[in-house]
Amino acid sequence: QVQLVESGGGLVQAGDSLRLSCAFSGGTFSRYRMGWFRQAPGKERDLVAAVTKSGGVTYYADSVKGRFTISRDNAKNTVYLQMNGLKPEDTARYYCAADYTTYPTIAMSPNMYDYWGLGTQVTVSS
Numbered sequence: 001q002v003q004l005v006e007s008g009g010g011l012v013q014a015g016d017s018l019r020l021s022c023a024f025s026g027g028t029f030s031r032y033r034m035g036w037f038r039q040a041p042g043k044e045r046d047l048v049a050a051v052t053k054s055g056g057v058t059y060y061a062d063s064v065k066g067r068f069t070i071s072r073d074n075a076k077n078t079v080y081l082q083m084n085g086l087k088p089e090d091t092a093r094y095y096c097a098a099d100y101t102t103y104p105t106i107a108m109s110p111n112m113y114d115y116w117g118l119g120t121q122v123t124v125s126s
Helices: none
Strands: 003-007 010-013 018-025 033-037 047-052 058-060 070-074 078-083 093-102 121-123
Touching: 010 047, 018 033, 018 093, 018 121, 033 078, 047 070, 047 078, 058 070, 078 121
Parallel strands: 010 121
Antiparallel strands: 003 018, 018 078, 033 047, 033 093, 047 058, 070 078, 093 121
C-alpha cells in the first residue's frame, strides 16, 4: 500500500522560505505523477503544484508561480516543494498526493489522485 509522509512545515515570517518533502513508499515511485495541494480552514483543497512521472513537466497555480518550485528525486522516492517569498496567504495545511498512471501528463484535479498524505502545516506571519 502506498504511503506518503510530508515534512518540512512550520511557522515562518513573511518573505521566508521553506522546503517541504514528501516521502513515498509502498510502490514504484516513478510510475506515479505527484502533486502538492493546500487547504486553509473553511476553504477547498487547491492544487499548488504538480509534476509528471519523469519530472519533466511541472504545473503551478498562478498564486505561487515564480515563488514555488516542485521537484522530484525518483532515486530517493521523494517529491519536494521549495517555497520562497512566503506570504501570509500561503498559510494552509499542505498535502502531498500521488496518482498511478501510464500517461506522461499532469493531474490537475484532486479527484485524480489515489493516495494522500496527512499533510504538514505551514503558517506565515506578517
